[in-house]
Amino acid sequence: MRTQRRMHTNALLLASLAFVASAPASASSREGDALAIRAEKLHVGDGTVIENGIVVFEAGVITEVGKGAPVPKGVVLIEHAGHLSAGLIALREHAGAGGESNDSSRAVMDEADLAFAYRPHHSEVQGLLEEGITTFVLAPRPGSLVGGLCAVAKTGSEVISRRAYLSICTGTNGLTSNRFPTSLQGSQAELERRFSWPRGVFATAVKGELPVMLDGGSSRTEVQHAIGFARRHGLKGLLVGSTRLGEMAAKIRAAGLGVAISNYAPSTGRRVVEGAVALSEMQVPFGFALGSPNNHPANLRLTAAACIRAGLKSSDALRALTSTAAQLAGVADKVGSVQAGLAADLVLWSGEPTDPGSRVMAVYVDGDEVFQAEDDENGDDQ
Amino acid sequence: MIWTPFLHAACLTLCAPPLQDAPGAEPQEPEAPKAQPAAAPPADLRLHAERVYTGTGEILKNALIEVREGKISSLRPGRSAPEGVPQVKAITAGMIDLSARLHSNFNSVEQSTEVQPHLDVAGSVNLYDKRFARLARTGVTTILVNPLDRNVIGGRGVALKTHGPMEVEARRLKARPILRGAIGSEPSAANHAAFGRPTDFYSRRPTTRMGVEWEWRKAFFDAVAAKRLPEMDFPGAEDLREALAGKRTVMIQAWTTQDIRTAVYLDEEMQREGFGDLDLVIDAGAEAWKEPAMLVRNSTIVVLPPHTAGGRIGSDGAFLAWNTANQLVEQGLTVCLSAHGAGPGPATLGHQAGFAMRGGLSFDQALAAVTTAPAAVLGLSDRLGTVAEGMDADLALWNGRPFAATSRVTGVVIDGTVVVNPR
Amino acid sequence: MIQQSTSLLQRIAKTHLALTLGLLGCSFLLSAQAEAGEKYAVRAGTVHTLAGDAITNGVIVIEGGRITAVGSADDVKIPWDAEVLDVPHLEAYPGFVEAHTSSGMDRPNESVAVAPFLNVRDSIDPVAFYFEDCLRSGVTTINVQQGNACIIGAVGMVVKPRGMTVEEMLVRPRSGLKISAAPKSGMSRATQAQTLRATFTGLRTHLEDLVQQKRSGNDYSRREALYQGRDLSGERGKGRAMMSKGWTVEGLELVPRGEVDEKQEPLLDLVEGRIPAWIYCGAPMDVRLALEIARDNGFLGRTVLVLDDSCWKAADLIAEAGVSVVLDSTLVRTETDPKTEEEEEVFIPGVFKDKGIPFALSSRNSSTESLWFQAAMCMAHGFTRAEALAAITATPASMLGLEGKVGCLCPGAAGNVLLTSGDPLSVTSFVEYVVIDGNLVYDRSTDIRTQHLLEGVVPEGTESHAEEPEVEEDTRKKAGDEGGSR
Amino acid sequence: MHLPETTLASVLLVGATSGLFAATAFASAAPSPLTNGDLVAVRAHKLHVSPGNVLEDATLLIRDGVIMQVGDDLKVPDGARVIEGDVVCAGFMDPWGSLGMNGPATVDMSTNAATRAVDGVDPYLHPWYRHQALAAGVTAVRVQAGMVSARGGVGAVLSTAPAEDLKSMILLEDSNAAAGLGLSSRGNPTDVFARISAVDKLVSDINSGRDYAMGLAKYAHELEAWNKTIAEAEAKLEKDFKKAQKDRDKEIAEAKEKGKEFKEEKYKEDKRPKPPKPDAEDAVMARVASGELPLVVTIHRAAEMRELLKGTARFKRLRLVIAGGTEAEAVADELAARSIPVIVRPIPLGANRPDEYSGHDLALAGRLADAGVRVLLGSSGGGSADLPLLASLAIGHGLDRDKALAALTTEVARTFDLSGELGSLRPGRRADLLVLDGEPLLPTTTVRYALSAGRVLISPDSRD
Structure with missing residues (x-):
């Protein structure tokens, strides 16, 4: 049903040209001609918001951002009555791997590279664009002790960083009942062995050149073990998968780890969102995990909104969805905010980006308009 | 701190004001009239029991136990319970x-x-x-x-x-x-x-x-x-x-x-x-x-x-x-x-x-x-098992003769911390 | 003590389906007579009547199964022809009373949801281990009711743990009708409440139809007589007007009671308050339904609630309704606050004592959770000895309408005496002898099963692992409940 | 038991004995406001009387838990408690929830049309769950026993105020009848023929309900006629009794003479009409057929919906409500024409969704509203406290903001005949309202005060 809508939108695009001052056939800056968008509110991504800000981008890269940024001659200017922000980033994703994101044949698959599991045009990936998600960390599904190397991929286009994380399940998610390890002490013994005499990716991780993604498991004791393990071996990286991170905020900050907040579900949700507020008070850098296709892509913004409802500032929530997430994924030089030199991954919203009530009007990846909302007559103006 | 929400009037012997369980928060009771030996530092916790079953075979009657830094600092039988000190019928080691x-x-x-x-x-x-x-x-x-x-x-x-x-x-x-x-x-x-x-x-x-x-x-x-x-x-x-x-x-x-x-x-x-x-x-x-x-x-x-x-x-x-x-x-x-x-x-x-x-x-x-x-x-055995000076302050407080079907543990102290308040 | 009213005999002879009923009806009367003649006396170190202070060196005289005299040795003369149990080293207590249990039957539950016409008499197994355990732990009077998995269950009976046939064990027939406000398996509380109400509505509709048929019949015969020109010889209806505190169907006197459908007839007895009701509540919300059904159908005055340990939250509702309760064998309940995850312990008998609700304790087995052990745990949580013992003697006795008959050592009561080696609530004392209706029925020295449990003595001839049946746990009781103690 | 005058409506009011019998046991149908005597005045910069109808700097007076006056020029009487706030709107309502219900009762498969949700309400559930819902702005929930069973029985509307006892929780004890069609059992799909025959069974049940009501009316009518004829006949017999006696004596005498045995005259009269067997389920279905009770049908697939709409077209006064409606767009025009509301579950469902939700997406509510269908938003038992947040998600996928607010307030009241009680801030309504520090349904907006029947249950200091 969705692809059919894409042809439908392109037709509409031509019809709506009348509103645009002057616009070439398709709004794409791939072939060298520049493009500019003026939005009522431009969210740079570091918390500052520019009224009537303009962003200019050419060949997929942002060239100018500012209130009165000069629009070079011959550049198409798109007026947008709403908000503009950088594309959202999901920190733990399985979309695009088509269910092959976990090899359960053996406990440790340290050299497995998720980049080779990524199919950009897989149906699971398209859903992310509609929700404004332009970049995500493709990670192995929990289930094996060491799942492999995560990749950072652009939604619908290529992988921009291959060895983003080494994925490790230190808690019960790394155990199975019919192969090693079946106990927590067994998995801890194996990890100690791998990291005390490190070879290959373990060596690079111990040297600090490869961050780890630690699935600590849900109970507070398992999160404690994960933090202790990271500190013992001087590892940097991300703590994922736990709903009880709020009480561990001080320990997490001391260990210098980042956090990926897991999905908000009505029954277990309270701990997740209170944890996010506690982490933000302790200045622990955090982003949001998504885990589609089993979780609908809209959960990213829904979890952020639930955190705001529990007391998180909406600017912090947007930063967690964009710039902080980019830093945690190690691609802050490429994506994550609306600044010159970064990729032109932009999302046009009808209202505040962190308000689930705002519609995704259009999404640009590397300067290409890859999604546009159907223009319904009574456009939902704020 | 776990408290039994439905207080019974029956524990007639317990009449002291509520006990702060944070160590060191013991109210300063007035100086005892008789000559106090070299002013020992105040105890973190003091308890009084009609009988202390020490576990060494000896039963101390009307004993006052003092606890400091997680250890039993003093154990003096034949004392009446000073003001503000919780009293229980019996105390055994944890x-x-x-x-x-x-x-x-x-x-x-x-x-x-x-x-x-x-x-x-x-x-x-x-x-x-x-x-x-x-x-x-x-x-x-x-x-x-x-x-x-x-x-x-x-x-x-x-x-x-x-x-x-x-x-x-x-x-x-x-x-x-x-x-x-x-x-x-x-x-x-x-x-x-x-x-x-x-x-x-x-x-x-x-x-x-x-x-x-x-x-x-x-x-x-x-x-x-x-x-x-x-x-x-x-x-x-x-x-x-x-x-x-x-x-x-x-x-x-x-x-x-x-x-x-x-x-x-x-x-x-x-x-x-x-x-x-x-x-x-x-x-x-x-x-x-x-x-x-x-x-x-x-x-x-x-x-x-x-x-x-x-x-x-x-x-x-x-x-x-x-x-x-x-x-x-x-x-x-x-x-x-x-x-x-x-x-x-x-x-x-x-x-x-x-x-x-x-x-x-x-x-x-x-x-x-x-x-x-x-x-x-x-x-x-040097730390646990008996109620004696120098041992860990792990105590079970009973409202009757220990192990009788008609009595139960009403208070617990572990390493000098009141885990269950006998109140 | 055994009710001998004529209508009772009539009722047994007529209403039950069981084929053996006829001959049973008269035989049990005879057996009770035979024991009446003998005299028995007990001389004990101290006699605890629980209805006054203890008598040192006391004597209890039992004639015809009834206590005729209790007092100190010097002012009560033992009849010359009485058999005497002289145990100066032991203490005498009244036999304990189990207010409600569904043990002692081969299958406690009936698959038919609404079966008030059944009677536990047909499934009590006189040689069940349970009755032997009762003697060993000092229980002499037991109200056996059907299990909790029902909507309206069978009629129960009060028995004593002695006798080779159910008739010999009988203390009081028709001790009450079992009802459950907690859902039968496959149903939920919504459908349970609906079916329970529909049962009583069904009774009302049935009675109204009967009255309507009678009225139409009378009108028709009157008009026929007029047409034929003869006087109508009016014979009045042979029934009885319906009296109930709940609802009545006027004109029921037109219908002879025999014509009421046997399946509905016990319900009518219930609504007219002629039989007590034991209503099981598996959760606090069930208490509201149980009290509403009892109040609306006029038998609240004769209702006893059988409570799961979670029902303490509805104690106010129970106090307001003024009914008494039988508590679950779990006395300490641990609940977790979903917000703070703090655990909180509640001592359940304490809640009912503070609210002045009469309650009886119930046992789960014959040692680690027998009646005396439950009473001891009440003392451990602050009860006085008298209050603890009352919860296993006087209070259950009054619930069964047998106050002054069982659960006390006073003239006129049944000759049920326990001889214990010390304080019955102490772990180190044992029930040495049990006298029921003036007969010595238990002597610990000959109790091979206690010897096996306490001393590992394997009685000869029982070399193989004599698998003892576990006391059947009412599995539905703990469904969905994390449960306090392991 | 004598039946009153025979009109279709009045007979239905009496209903089968069980219906009558049960009704007396509960509070009267009208919700019981918790009277607390004192006067409360609420002042706000923006007062949403109803979605789209906003008063600037208005005041609202409440007495005994009922809204007395609303206006922008009211003087606050002295002695009244005054509450100030930025935005005031009516309390949100979850038309498809389970808050306050005993868990197993909501998933009970043994329910039938006569099962009552109020029998499954548990006042002893921990109060914290209700507090969360209130703190999110939900003041009432429509609950149902047997939410996934073929016949869920009679639903109820409960207040989320702290529960002293059962009566204080119930706003409306019989709000609707319920049915579930084509629901997969624990995720595995049922086959299409079973689903279609389930629809036909529901239609035939509605029909038998109507016939039952007809039968009761016919019986009442026939009985009255029979009574009249019998009374006349009796009067005549009384009159001719003397003559009949004389004839009889004469015949006895003749018979004795002839030595023949005397035979009585044969008396015949037509039999008394038999009342239809009381059936609680048919009684409920009769109230559904007459339109007194709306029928909430949990249904998702287009095939079954078409069959249902076709089958129920002939019941002119039937008030159908669709719950779920994943493929409702296929019949959107007919739903709009027959003003059949659809309760949409605005939850983001991942790949492992139940079979009947396979076509579900977050824009469903928006597209249905655009097609003119009356849209409601419900949590389907998944936690009413998150409904406002999920509603904003529906807005973000195309549902107009005012329609979303209506879907949580006025539309719910209108669907369950509570418009005179709840849903809007007009005089005479029950004072269930929220004082917010921003526009409703924004994540940054918090509920500073929540009032239920005029009682302040959430205030800034008792927030969590």
Whole structure:
């Protein structure tokens, strides 16, 4: 049903040209001609918001951002009555791997590279664009002790960083009942062995050149073990998968780890969102995990909104969805905010980006308009 | 701080104002009239009991106990209760359960191979588990946590207090090292013959008691051989050698008399072979009463499982006669009781001591079976088990004669902290 | 003590379906007579009547199964022809009373949801281990009712744990009708309440139809007589007007009671308050339904609630309704606050004592959770000895309408005496002898099962593992409830 | 038991004896406001009387838990408690929830048309769950026993105020009847023929309900006629009795003479009409057929919806409500024409969704509203406290903001005949309202005060 809508939108695009001052056939800056968008509110991504800000981008890269940024001659200017922000980033994703994101044949698959599991045009990936998600960390599904190397991929286009994380399940998610390890002490013994005499990716991780993604498991004791393990071996990286991170905020900050907040579900949700507020008070850098296709892509913004409802500032929530997430994924030089030199991954919203009530009007990846909302007559103006 | 929400008027003896449980918050009571010896620093906590059952055989009447920095700083009998100090009918040392079974179930035993002597259960203990608090409320202050008995040799146990810092390494007691194993039907319960079923590591392990016993002997023989032939070394061989040298207590779960016999013969075979002598403790030795002679011969320590109404307990249908504790003690054996981690209700460790007394055990022997005897097994007799100056301030406060069916634990102190307020 | 009213005999002879009923009806009367003649006397170190202070060196005289005299040795003369149990080293107590149990039957539950016409008499197994356990733990009077998995269950009976046939064990027939406000398996509380109400609505509709048929019949015969020109010889209806505090169907006197459908007839007895009701509540919300059904159908005055341990939260509702309760054998309940995850312990008998609700304790087995052990645990939580003992003697007796007959050592009461080696609530004392209706029925020295449990003595000839049946746990009780103690 | 005058409506009011019998046991149908005597005045910069109808700087007066006056020029009487706030709107309502219900009762498969949700309400559930819902702005929940069973029975509307006892929780004890069609059992789909026959069974049940009501009316009518004829006949017999006696004596005498045995005259009259057997389920279905009770049908697939709409077209006064409606767009025009509301579950469902939700997406509510269908938003038992947040998600996928607010307030009241009680801030309504610090349904907006029947249950200091 969705692809059919894409042809439908392109037709509409031509019809709506009348509103645009002057616009070439398709709004794409791939072939060298520049493009500019003026939005009522431009969210740079570091918390500052520019009224009537303009962003200019050419060949997929942002060239100018500012209130009165000069629009070079011959550049198409798109007026947008709403908000503009950088594309959202999901920190733990399985979309695009088509269910092959976990090899359960053996406990440790340290050299497995998720980049080779990524199919950009897989149906699971398209859903992310509609929700404004332009970049995500493709990670192995929990289930094996060491799942492999995560990749950072652009939604619908290529992988921009291959060895983003080494994925490790230190808690019960790394155990199975019919192969090693079946106990927590067994998995801890194996990890100690791998990291005390490190070879290959373990060596690079111990040297600090490869961050780890630690699935600590849900109970507070398992999160404690994960933090202790990271500190013992001087590892940097991300703590994922736990709903009880709020009480561990001080320990997490001391260990210098980042956090990926897991999905908000009505029954277990309270701990997740209170944890996010506690982490933000302790200045622990955090982003949001998504885990589609089993979780609908809209959960990213829904979890952020639930955190705001529990007391998180909406600017912090947007930063967690964009710039902080980019830093945690190690691609802050490429994506994550609306600044010159970064990729032109932009999302046009009808209202505040962190308000689930705002519609995704259009999404640009590397300067290409890859999604546009159907223009319904009574456009939902704020 | 757990408080019983429905206060009964019946505890007439308790009349002091509420006790702040934060140590050091003790209100300064007026200087005692008689000459105070060199002004001792104020106690963190003071308690008064009509009777203190010290565990050394001596009962102190109307005793005032003072606690400082987690230790009992002074114990003075024949005193009236000063103002503001909680009074209770009886105080015993905190009880110790060597078979509390507070492991995290199947996550606490590495079943990929049936002999894992070196793996420490501490890695899988969850101190946030509600059962620790429940156990503390029944007056049990120290427990031994062992892996689930699904392996022949499960690994190392860890001794912990039931209240304290929330990290296992910080709460671990420097007790005698423990090697945990099992004999009987449980270690081979999940195994099945290889043919006809998908082969996984459950299809190549012993499926009979003979197989389990063979795994025990093979483990010890290999460990001794590995000392001479390094290429035969395997993880855990050092643990087994320490066990043979008696430096590591071997705690074997054996419910029935057949399995207890296997454990004792294993120890005697090690002695015959000259490999060493196991410091053997039988856990859940329900049918130890059937052939006590071999236990006496081997001076084996027995930890009894909880008494049940029908006497039957355990997966092998062992029968625990209620006079077992009395019979074994009369023959000079060391006996410990256990409640398998029962929380508040009719089957706490205090009740198990009462049921053992119903089987003929005297009060002092029952008190020893839940305090000094297990403390000795853990090698912590210098810290736990008795109420005396210098010992850890682990106390159980009772509202009547301990272990009587008509009294219960109304207050618990662990390391000087009031965990359950007697108010 | 055994009710001998004529209507009772009539009722037994007529209403039950069981084929053996006829001959049973008369035989049990005879057996009670035979024992009447003998005289028995007990001389004990101290006699605790629980209805005054203890008598040292006391004597109890029992004639015809009834206590005729209790007092100190010097002012009560033992009849010359009485058999005497002289145990100066022991203490005498009244036999304990189990207010409600569904043990002692081969299958406690009936698959038919609404079966008030059944009677537990047909499934009590006189040689069940349970009755032997009762003697060993000092229980001499037991109200056996059907299990909790029903909507309206069978009629129960009060028995004593002695006798080779159900008739010999009988203390009082028709001790009450069992109802459950907690859902039968496969149903939920919504459908349970609906079916329970529909049962009573069904009774009302049935009675109204009967009255309507009678009226139409009378009108028709009157008009026929007019047509035929003859006087109508009016014979009045042979029935009885319906009296109930709940609702009545006027004109029921037109219908002879025999014509009421046997399946509905016990319900009518219930609504007219002629038989007590025991309503099981598995959760606090069930208490509201139970009280509403009892109040609306007029038998609140004769209702006793059988409570699960979670029902303490509805104690105010129970106090307001003024009914008495039988507590679950779990006395300490641990609940977790979902917000703070703090655990909180509640001692359940304490709640009912503070609210002044009469309650009886119930046992789960014969030692680790027997009646005396439950009473001891009440003392451990602050009860006085008198209050604790009353919860297993006087209060259950009054619930069964047998106050002054069982649960006390006073003239006129049944000759049920326990001889214990010390304080019955102490772990180190035992029930040495039990006398029921003036007959010595239990002597610990000959109790091979206690010897086996306490001393491991394997009685000869029972070498094989005599598998003792576990006391059947009402599995539905703990469904969905994390449960306090392990 | 004598039946009153026979009109279709009045007969239905009496209903089968069980219906009558049960009704007396509960509070009267009208919700019981918790009277607390004192006067409360609420002042706000923006007062949403109803979605789209906003008063600037207005005041609202409440007495005894009922809204007395609303206006921008009211003087606050002295002695009244005054509450100030930025935005005031009516309390949100979850038309498809389970808050306050005993868990197993909501998933009970043994329910039938006569099962009552109020029998499954548990006042002893921990109060914290209700507090969360209130703190999110949900003041009432429509609950149902047997939410996934073929016949869920009679639903109820409960207040989320702290529960003293059962009566204080119930706003409306019989709000609707319920049915579930084509629901997969624990995720595995049922086959299409079973689903279609389930629809036909529901239609035939509605029909038998109507016939039952007809039968009751016919019986009442026939009985009245029979009574009249019998009364006349009796009067005549009374009159001719003397003559009949004389004839009889004469015949006896003749018979004795002839030695023949005397035979009585044969008296015949037509039988008394038999009342239809009381059937509680048919009684409920009769109230559904007459339009007194709306029928909430949990249904998702287009095939079954078409069958249902076709089958129920002939019941002119039937008020159908669709719950779920994943493929409702296929019949959107007919739903709009027959003003059949659809309760949409605005939850983001991942790949492992139940079979009947396979076509579900977050824009469903928006597209249905655009097609003119009356849209409601419900949590389907998945936690009413999150409904406002999920509603904003529906807005973000195309549902107009005012329609979303209506879907949580006025539309719910209108669907369950509570428009006179709840849903809007007009005089006479129950004072269930929220004082917010921002526009409703924004994540940054928090509920500073929540009032239920005029009682302040959430205030800034008792927030969590």
